Amino acid sequence: MDHLSDDALMHKVRTGDPQKLGLLYERYKKRLFGFFYQMHKDAALAEDMVQNVFMRVLKHKNTYKMENKFVAWIFQIARNVNYDHYRKNNRRVNQVELDHANHTISGERDIDEQLVRNEKIDALHVAMSQLSSEKRELLVLSKFKELKYKEIGKIMGCSEGNARTKVHRALKELSGIFLELEKG
Amino acid sequence: MDQIEFSEILIEYVSGKLSPDKQEDCDAFLLAHPEHLQEVEQLKMAWLKLDDQIIPEPSEQMDNRFYAMLREESQEKNTNKDTFLNRLRAFFFSDDIGLTMRQVAFACLLLVGGVFLGNKFQKSVADVSPTLASETDEVRSELVMALIDQPSASKRLQAVNEANKLDAATDIIIDALFKTLHNDPNINVRLATIESLSKYAAQPKVRQGLVESINQQESPLVQLALADLMVTLQEKGSIDSMKELLEQPDIDTTVKQQIRSSIEQIS
Numbered sequence: 001m002d003h004l005s006d007d008a009l010m011h012k013v014r015t016g017d018p019q020k021l022g023l024l025y026e027r028y029k030k031r032l033f034g035f036f037y038q039m040h041k042d043a044a045l046a047e048d049m050v051q052n053v054f055m056r057v058l059k060h061k062n063t064y065k066m067e068n069k070f071v072a073w074i075f076q077i078a079r080n081v082n083y084d085h086y087r088k089n090n091r092r093v094n095q096v097e098l099d100h101a102n103h104t105i106s107g108e109r110d111i112d113e114q115l116v117r118n119e120k121i122d123a124l125h126v127a128m129s130q131l132s133s134e135k136r137e138l139l140v141l142s143k144f145k146e147l148k149y150k151e152i153g154k155i156m157g158c159s160e161g162n163a164r165t166k167v168h169r170a171l172k173e174l175s176g177i178f179l180e181l182e183k184g
Numbered sequence: 185m186d187q188i189e190f191s192e193i194l195i196e197y198v199s200g201k202l203s204p205d206k207q208e209d210c211d212a213f214l215l216a217h218p219e220h221l222q223e224v225e226q227l228k229m230a231w232l233k234l235d236d237q238i239i240p241e242p243s244e245q246m247d248n249r250f251y252a253m254l255r256e257e258s259q260e261k262n263t264n265k266d267t268f269l270n271r272l273r274a275f276f277f278s279d280d281i282g283l284t285m286r287q288v289a290f291a292c293l294l295l296v297g298g299v300f301l302g303n304k305f306q307k308s309v310a311d312v313s314p315t316l317a318s319e320t321d322e323v324r325s326e327l328v329m330a331l332i333d334q335p336s337a338s339k340r341l342q343a344v345n346e347a348n349k350l351d352a353a354t355d356i357i358i359d360a361l362f363k364t365l366h367n368d369p370n371i372n373v374r375l376a377t378i379e380s381l382s383k384y385a386a387q388p389k390v391r392q393g394l395v396e397s398i399n400q401q402e403s404p405l406v407q408l409a410l411a412d413l414m415v416t417l418q419e420k421g422s423i424d425s426m427k428e429l430l431e432q433p434d435i436d437t438t439v440k441q442q443i444r445s446s447i448e449q450i451s
Contacts, residue, residue, distance in 0.1 A: 018254060026391070
């Protein structure tokens with residue numbers, strides 16, 4: 001059913017049928033929420049930013065070109081929303097905000113397991129917060145199975161090869177931070 | 185494979201984005217060059233640790249806000265409803281005309297509406313003014329409702345095909361389509377109904393209805409069409425319904441295989 005592809009739906013939105021954006025919203029809302037949540041560890045903020053992304057999709061719908069992949073285009077918008085948030089709030093990108101980390105005590109009987117899990121999450125938060133915003137974005141984007149490095153390059157505004165190199169460096173840096181934390 | 189090539193694709197190797205052949209080449213390279221193993225293991229460990237992140241589910245509020253914004257956007261695009269349909273309704277339901285006259289007038293509307301829509305509206309509705317497009321949709325909706333309960337399967341099929349041409353379906357049309365999907369004795373009509381409903385799958389109510397329809401259908405062709413649609417929509421909410429369908433004792437073997445494949449493609 002070609003009329004349900006991302007491109008076809010976005011074409012409909014562009015040509016006067018905004019309702020079709022609903023289906024694109026359903027397809028991408030969780031990935032976008034996950035992206036913003038991993039950047040900021042704030043669920044309410046992540047929801048605001050998702051809303052912002054779709055408002056911009058509507059506002060700038062005429063800039064969408066059929067030859068681009070929709071996933072790359074919408075994540076470019078997401079990055080811009082992220083960048084604007086940092087600029088507006090004048091936040092230091094390496095600031096650690098463990099308060100926003102969502103640790104839920106599940107029904108697990110083994111509290112030790114839960115504590116170990118929480119420690120792992122804390123370690124990840126600390127390590128990620130020590131990376132630059134760009135490196136965190138790269139790592140979060142590279143985790144999405146459907147994003148190849150070609151698309152990541154388009155989102156980040158660089159070549160495919162460059163995207164690979166950048167992710168490699170980010171992961172290497174993250175790995176180094178984990179090793180330091182373990183020693184500490 | 186040499187070291188330069190390995191370095192270029194190392195990150196894809198670590199992140200599992202390589203084809204199986206390339207993956208094997210890298211495994212072979214590492215076997216031959218164990219000095220790279222430590223770096224690879226550290227990178228893999230860091231990659232896996234990224235999965236320690238727990239991401240909560242977004243709240244219902246996020247959906248509510250989005251759909252409220254979309255409604256506002258749609259309302260801005262709509263012009264004031266023309267009074268054509270109101271005039272038409274006033275004529276048909278006026279107390280001044282008798283029942284026989286009303287039946288004759290309605291039959292004439294069906295005839296004229298069918299000919300008009302069939303011959304005159306071949307071009308895309310986007311080519312005509314919004315006012316005319318809105319009128320066309322309303323006439324078309326009336327036609328759908330008039331035909332969808334007809335004894336003739338070809339008339340019911342015509343109703344479903346007309347519904348497919350609507351720019352926006354009302355709740356009444358959507359409900360009528362679901363009633364057809366669940367109850368129509370003709371498989372072709374039910375298959376056409378799925379095609380028609382897929383057009384409105386952006387609406388949560390329609391998606392939910394389609395998911396609930398999965399294990400209500402007995403025809404293998406209809407079951408497969410619904411499963412294909414769920415894959416296209418990537419509707420994770422349909423996985424449980426499809427699993428329930430797999431549990432049915434009399435399920436067709438081909439359908440069973442296809443449903444399993446559909447579940448994998450969505451998960």
